[in-house]
Amino acid sequence: MIEPSDGAVLAGLLARDRQAYARWLPARPAEFYTPEGQAQVIESLLRSHDQGLAWPGVVVSDDTVIGQVTISSILRGPFQKGFLGYWVSSLHHGLGHTSRAVGLAVRIAEDKLNLHRLEAHTQLENLASQSILRKHGFNPWGIAHEHFHAEGAWRDEVFWERRLTGGLAPQP
Numbered sequence: 299m300i301e302p303s304d305g306a307v308l309a310g311l312l313a314r315d316r317q318a319y320a321r322w323l324p325a326r327p328a329e330f331y332t333p334e335g336q337a338q339v340i341e342s343l344l345r346s347h348d349q350g351l352a353w354p355g356v357v358v359s360d361d362t363v364i365g366q367v368t369i370s371s372i373l374r375g376p377f378q379k380g381f382l383g384y385w386v387s388s389l390h391h392g393l394g395h396t397s398r399a400v401g402l403a404v405r406i407a408e409d410k411l412n413l414h415r416l417e418a419h420t421q422l423e424n425l426a427s428q429s430i431l432r433k434h435g436f437n438p439w440g441i442a443h444e445h446f447h448a449e450g451a452w453r454d455e456v457f458w459e460r461r462l463t464g465g466l467a468p469q470p
Contacts, residue, residue, distance in 0.1 A: 299347075299354065299355055299356075300343060300344070300354040300355055300356050300366070300368075301340070301356075302337060302340050302341070302344075304336075304356050304363050305333050305334075305336035305337040305340050306336070307363045308336045308340075308363065308366060309331055309332050309333045309335065309336040311363075311387045312330070312336070313331040313332075314387070315387060315388050316331060318388045319388075320448065320449045321421075321448060321449050322421060322448060323385075323448060324446070324447065324448055325448070340354070343368065343370075346370065350372060350374070351370070351372050352368060352369060352371075352372060352380075353368065353372075353380070353403075353406055353407075353410075353411060354366070354368045354369075354370075355367045355368065355399075355402075355403070357384070357386050357395055357396070357398075357399040359390060359393075364386055364389075364390045365384065365385050365386035365387055365390070365395065365396070365399065366383075366384065366385055367382075367383070367384040367399040367400070367402070367403050368382075368383045368384070369381065369382055369403055369406065369407055369411065369413075369416070370383060372411065377414075377415070378412070378413050378414035378415065379413055379414060379415035379417060380407055380411065380413050380415075380416055380417070381416075381418065382400070382404075382407075382417065382418040383418070384396060384399055384400060384403070386399070391426075396426075396427075396430055397430050397433060397434070400430050400431070400434050403416075404416060404434050404435070404460060404462070407462060408462040413462055414461065414462055415459060415460070415461055415462065416436075416459070416460045416462060417458060417459050417460075418431055418457075418458040419442075419445070419446070419456065419457055419458065420455060420456050420458065421448075421453050421456075422441070422453075422455070422456060428456065428458075431458050431460075434460065435460050436458040436459060436460040437459055437460070438456050438457065438458055439457050440456075440457045441454055441457070442454065442455050442457060
C-alpha cells in the first residue's frame, strides 16, 4: 500500500522518466513532479481508499519503490468493478516487476476488494503492457478511437477486462 513517505521517491522517478513516458501519460503541471505534488496525489489516493473507491500501491524491488499500481474508480452495487493502472521506472523495465505488480493487483481485486471485474486501457502501440495484461488473463474487448490525449495528440486505446471470481451479487 502506498504511504505518504513514498512521495519523494515517486516524484524523483516520475521527473526522471517524464520525457520517456510523455507518449503514454497525460500532460501534468510541473508541481506534479515534485515531492509536494506527489504528497497531494498520495493524500487524495488515501482518501479514496478510505472511502472504498481505490486501492493504491507501490511497486517495490529490494525494498526500494520503483513504481506504482492502483485500482481506482471502484464501483459497487451492480458493477463490483475497478480500473487498473500501473507504471514502473524505465530503469526497471524488462525485469518482471510490472507483471508481478499486475498479478498482485489482480489477487487484491479478487480476494480483498471482492471485485467481479477489473478493467484497464492501453494505447494501441503499447505492446509490452498488452502482453502483461494477456499474461494475467485480461482480454481486449474494444477500441476507443481518440480516447486519450497525450503528447499533443488524441490516442486510440484498447479496452481490457478480466472477470474475477469475486464480487458478491448486490442485495436488493
